[in-house]
Amino acid sequence: MSQPVAFPGLAEFLAATTGRNMTKAAYVGVAIGVLMIALLTVDPAYAAARHWIEGVLWGCLAFFAFEWLVRIRTAALKGDARGYMLSGRGLVDAACALAAPIAMLCGVDDRTAWLLAALWIVKVFPGVPGLRRLRRVLVLESRPLLSVLVLFLMVLFLASVAVYFVERDAQPALFGSLPSAMWWAVVTLTTTGYGDAVPITPFGRLFAAVVMICGLGVFGLWTGILATAFAAETRRDNFLRTWESVTKVPFFANLGPAAIADVTHLLRTIDLPPRIVIIRKGQRGDCMYFIAAGEVEVDLPGKKVRLGEGAFFGEMALLGNYLRSANITTTRLSKLLVLDLADFRLLMARHPDLAQTIDAEAKRRTLENQ
Amino acid sequence: MSQPVAFPGLAEFLAATTGRNMTKAAYVGVAIGVLMIALLTVDPAYAAARHWIEGVLWGCLAFFAFEWLVRIRTAALKGDARGYMLSGRGLVDAACALAAPIAMLCGVDDRTAWLLAALWIVKVFPGVPGLRRLRRVLVLESRPLLSVLVLFLMVLFLASVAVYFVERDAQPALFGSLPSAMWWAVVTLTTTGYGDAVPITPFGRLFAAVVMICGLGVFGLWTGILATAFAAETRRDNFLRTWESVTKVPFFANLGPAAIADVTHLLRTIDLPPRIVIIRKGQRGDCMYFIAAGEVEVDLPGKKVRLGEGAFFGEMALLGNYLRSANITTTRLSKLLVLDLADFRLLMARHPDLAQTIDAEAKRRTLENQ
Amino acid sequence: MSQPVAFPGLAEFLAATTGRNMTKAAYVGVAIGVLMIALLTVDPAYAAARHWIEGVLWGCLAFFAFEWLVRIRTAALKGDARGYMLSGRGLVDAACALAAPIAMLCGVDDRTAWLLAALWIVKVFPGVPGLRRLRRVLVLESRPLLSVLVLFLMVLFLASVAVYFVERDAQPALFGSLPSAMWWAVVTLTTTGYGDAVPITPFGRLFAAVVMICGLGVFGLWTGILATAFAAETRRDNFLRTWESVTKVPFFANLGPAAIADVTHLLRTIDLPPRIVIIRKGQRGDCMYFIAAGEVEVDLPGKKVRLGEGAFFGEMALLGNYLRSANITTTRLSKLLVLDLADFRLLMARHPDLAQTIDAEAKRRTLENQ
């Protein structure tokens, strides 16, 4: 594991390549590692291919240890090695690299020690798309979510005591102590319902029915809180992303800030990789596009026209001619602002000057292409 | 199966009949086919009526193969046979027509090969009402839904490892490998709870309780995302459909685009078949109607009046006289714009000129019918 | 059962008493009847008290038959007996009165025939509060709910075929036919998870995991649709109920219709029975009240003041003095408009003239009560 340091050139090279590649390699490593851990626990697979499985696991571990050291070095070059090592990410990287070997050194059975490598999956966490929004939702609504959790635990405890009281004589093996009754209560309140412990006395069943209905209620509150918060966050997110783009489109340049805020609410941002067909000839269109970044190619009969940043297209579909008249394709990674038919009408109603600009451009294009 | 081509006249005839009839026939075919596949797998039914069941299945197959060929020919007449055959729909049609016979030719047991005919049900897919809206919701919210899915899988994996660790010695048959523990985890996280594998150690149960509560959380996020997106799509859809209709009603013709956008938010579109009683005499009314398309018949004492496109009716119920004074029936397929009492008041508040028009017309009608 | 007709005076008397009393008696009858039906099916109870149970059931039946005849007579006096008998309600009343005896006449075992009396519970249906709103939600959103149902059925069928295919050899007793596999699929897709049929092959479990996650998705869509529709209906309902009341309060009389619409959005209607303490002295207040109908009594030191329709109270709590200074009680059934602190501020911001009126009245009252 100290080998990488012996080849500083390689480490340098890797530190120089973008963190993006490193991250991609780490994802592949995590996927392989997770598969190997699963195989490790399957007795026939372990008996048949023990050395292969452990070899691959050691390989993954070496890569993660190496990645950790490279990241420390990269941070050290920026003068903040300690900052990285004590950050959440640094600690996760350290745990991924060291947990399993340390456990082995402490004398834990190899097959058990490798289970600690399950931590590798936490490395994927920062790469989950939209995670920031989910976290904001959970943080902003932590108080009501917490109160629902406390309510849940209170109902759980009281239900356990009640059912323990009425069922302990009928089923001493299943409801003979409060912890057993709690196990039943949590299985029931979450509507999981394994069926390993089921009340059989009439009062026990009556309590159980109330507990189940309370379970639905807790569930409903939980969902209601999350749905509310998610709706607010989604609106905020979309607004922010779109505002950035709107200000870059010359078409909207003459609008005052109030109008821009208004327009921003109507648009939606999408990011498209190169060579994606945005509009297909002959399809029914229900939106127009503004190019916030990137470039598209319009495949007109006999010639190909390229439209760059700030241009718009697809407006004819909103002006009465509902069938798309040409294929339009991205030539490189592009960020487009989408204006749906419904919002187009609202926009035109509120900003007639924009409507005229679009109308004029549409007429010019129609003439030009005849 | 090559017979239809031998009767080009018939194919022509079928291509000439609307695709609608063909589609209806296909739905019936799917329903019969699905029933036959189910019967095929029930041993007593198969033993008793093997030949009937297989006969009907061959009949359905012949129909779908024939339908596929007709569609290819129809597309070929439009010069785009290849386009159809490679489109999603064309591929589904091909699979429906060819999957089962090809499997039989490859030597698969007849009864098993027919299971591939279950694909027929996919033909119903494009006909599901409101599907477009559902798809838009799923596409627009694919990123957060995906992050919830990734979170779900991460929780699944870590929960499996933890429960495998604490339960493998106590229940080697059920938790003896990570894949087995994962099966338990997915059954628990989705709150399905079969009860085939249940942790019995105290720590296993503690982990399980946490997993169940996480399951509720994942569920809540999922629902929250879908609810939010669905609300936005519903608003957008209604607005679009209603806008189309509003612009066709002369009553609203003098409004500027901003006012039309405003009015559109207050109205709701409904489509009614002929001979439907919209208003029943003596009932309490809480909405008025504008006719966007179609015609209605007012059953006044002694005479019948017909109202056509652009007319409105039912306004008296909103002007103080809450009981409907006549039966009103559609005479043909009609599209009506509904204005509820609450929205009527908002409309009157914001557009007093419209209020006067409605008031004047109501007075004129009252005088006329005295 | 023909007895009631033999005492027309009694029938007249009952027809004269309000339908409300009749309805209340019917609810009591339904409650008793339902309890008796449950007892009837419990063998020990039936053996011990057969005659009592059947006696009470006959009594309930006689009452419902009698109620039906009274309602027919009442309708006949209004000249529309046929209308009532063919209306939904009339048919339910007829079924409640006739189903069980007809079954007995047809030779059905008594104990089984009485099960038809379970229909009695349908009589409660029209009395469920808020039912109209629920029905509107279901009707307006019937299309998307239907598409989710169709999607659910398609997933159900395809999942059944897949699991039947992989599990039929491993568990012929549980997955030996498509209907059996469908039973498993519906139990799993709804996340009920009885555990009576559980896939055991690796592929079966993989399919099952996908089915469970789809189950969550269907659930989420379903909830999302209902939540969206419910939110819209609730807004509409509150608006309507509040509008009626606002227009009756002189305080708001000078507002134009646009301002009334605005005010209506800020208020909330509550109905209170007599002798309810609305405001308790010394409590922290966060809302004020307008009396739309009814009367309240203010318990000032040394005297009692009565406020009637159109008056307002509790405004001092919103003007800086947060502790309530007197008990206020309803003297009869009253309809109040509640203005919460948050909305009070919005109202004051938008309608400064109303703010002045409230302020002046508050000062006058303070002076008077010193």
Place this chain on the structure above:
Amino acid sequence: MSQPVAFPGLAEFLAATTGRNMTKAAYVGVAIGVLMIALLTVDPAYAAARHWIEGVLWGCLAFFAFEWLVRIRTAALKGDARGYMLSGRGLVDAACALAAPIAMLCGVDDRTAWLLAALWIVKVFPGVPGLRRLRRVLVLESRPLLSVLVLFLMVLFLASVAVYFVERDAQPALFGSLPSAMWWAVVTLTTTGYGDAVPITPFGRLFAAVVMICGLGVFGLWTGILATAFAAETRRDNFLRTWESVTKVPFFANLGPAAIADVTHLLRTIDLPPRIVIIRKGQRGDCMYFIAAGEVEVDLPGKKVRLGEGAFFGEMALLGNYLRSANITTTRLSKLLVLDLADFRLLMARHPDLAQTIDAEAKRRTLENQ
């Protein structure tokens, strides 16, 4: 238990200490008590440490009895001992102090009597954060929630009768009476699905499938109602809390009430304990802060600046310079108003004068710190 009264000095002292400390002690007492009750029911633990467990329980009981007496005395000093004793809280305190001993005096077995001490957990109830909001949601939406519950019970009863009818001969042990069938129905409708009673006849399974789908529907309605109500309450709550704070910030002092209502909708309140790093140097910023109460310390190079009530900071991150330029820490408990980037832009658009003030201050600070 009458000891505390024997030391009036101590009671006085405790009554003088804030109720807060008393409440905290009570929470600790509840936690210990709940643990002991659980241990009491576990036979091995009880056998091993009976005296310890009972001793601690008696200790908790003594504390709660003492707390009750102190509270009565405190209330008596305020002249309202009877008011406290009959209030909800007073009754709970009395029950917590007296239920278990009274049961013992009545001759109930000690171990069973202690189960009544489970009531202690109800003491935690008023301390649950956000509970007021949850209660308001449940109270305001009690009518629709009740109608869903009634629908649920009606479906439950009809489903029970149907399944009892078709399954009673096939499974007399499980579906032999209506109450047994009802147990099955409630387990199924709530999607708990223990699997202890499962229909086996084809019709029974068909009914069961319908019941499960109805269960999802009930669930969806429930969640929809709660989500809708929760969203409304959250908006109202945030508005109220923020309004209080906004009016204290001089920056907003010149705005009229309508503008304050507008600004309030854009801000969010957070409460921070001392020594929390609000802004970390070098991080990407996406919001600015106004100090409604408390104080923060800006860690500029070479000097530390303190900002008090009414000041704002973090605005540079919103004016183009996205990286935070200094650490900012709270020095004491502070209430901040957060303005997110998205809302900052809306605010600037609607109130250009505020924009200028912020811009000017930002320039002044930049110059000063160069």
